[in-house]
Amino acid sequence: MDSINILTFFVLAVFVGFEVVSKVSSTLHTPLMSGANAIHGIILVGAIIVAGHAESAGILILALLAVLMATVNLVGGFVVTDRMLEMFSGKKKASEGAQK
């Protein structure tokens, strides 16, 4: 990838990142942080590439450590965010039930 393409991607992604979260209520700060946290677990893709190209046992072990850490970040991040948000939707159902 040439550097001008990279710069284009980077600048556009910065603006999108700013834009999508600009109006968020404080109620959702915690789930949003947790969800964003899960997204950077995508470093797993990088860890897989490095582990898949490893030539020596030492490098492989280090790379697999990175795979492990990234998996925990990615999978755990999405699961814990879902659990938080499950309670929000559960609350909605409970109040709907109360109205009936």
Next chain:
Amino acid sequence: MSLISVEVEALLYLFAAVCFIMALKGLSSPKSARRGNLIGALGALVGIATVFLAEELRNVGWILLVIGVGTLISVPASRMVKMTQMPQLVALFNGVGGGAAAIVALLELRAADTPGFLIAVAFTIFIGSISFSGSVITFAKLQEMMTTRPVIFAGQRYVMIILSVLALAGAVLVVLDGNLVIATLLLVVGLVMGLLLVLPVGGADVPIVISLLNAMTGLAVAASGLVLGNTLLLVGGTLVGASGTILTRAMASAMGRSVNNIIFGAFKGGSTAGSTEVSDRPVKSGSAEDVAILLGYAQKVIVVPGYGLAVAQAQHTMYELAKALEAKGIEVVFGIHPVAGRMPGHMNVLLAEANVPYEVLQEMDEVNPQFKTADVCLVVGANDVVNPSAKTTPGSPIYGMPILDAGDAKQVVFLKRSMRPGFAGIENELLYEPNTTLLFGDAKETLSKVLSAVKAL
């Protein structure tokens, strides 16, 4: 030999990146939040599948095995963690992500040849390791494995300056030379700096630091995408870096803090002094029956729940008490401080868990004018969020943080475990006011006593 063409690979990564954008967008509104998170997970799944199809990989068996192990560790951990302990789990997840980015960059050093790539490698190693060690310390602070008060030692500022110079010099050498030993040293310097950056941060500011470290990990991941020439890492990491920065600022302003003050405040010294000592000044303590009478003959009660309520798992009992009071025709409102609990919005999650209906939860701006007309303000396991020193004492660590004006109510009742100060480690003047009654004990136990006393009235 790869199974899919470069074009298909790029399209799949584009799809995954769009999923991430939709995920962040979805998470910004209550209705679409859960779906947003699932879309994000779908994007990640597509991204992972693509890398297996597109790259010529060795050791695939090992990689799949380790991914399996990681999943087996993290799923039960995230499903079983108590909701009160969720902030430190998020901090830990963030830390391991940063650590993974640093390792990836370190291993890619040999492949990087142009200065641009080498700069990205040095950046990822440094930022990733700061994020890792910083997150581990925030975890330890939130888990109360160490003191929640700022840890400051003489000359900390000079140590930081020396380390910064070392890091810069190390980064320059890595870029000029691509030397693995120096890159490893850079990693170590990053780890130490992460430690020293977070140690001086006071307990109440820890959530903001988690958010900041989250944004930093995002940037480290983006830079590693640059190193590997992978668009998904670049876009995903940048999105988190940018949105995390905005989120950090939003959180800080909800607490009336500036990010600079939180990170560098302690180094200036003086202002963050707190106390964990138990004061022996006289307070008025009452029995569960006294409190029941105060509540039972009130017309309007405002409940201010705090972390102590959640720790005691007293949300359900609290809600039952509120229902019992409402049955007597008493108006009950919950005043939720934006940072009640340990993170912004944390208390809403905790109360939602106890099925407390959304309508009775009122945000700070709505509830503050109502304290003047309230007969009783019942503060359950909260302290810092009603501490008037945030308004009156400029030297206080929480000075400037917006608070709930509990002191405006005719009577204030504190349910507390002890006279120990709150998470920020500062004395609360409100406890010594003549119209304040204290009821000591575990929140769940005392609340059920108050509940049966109210029913007996």
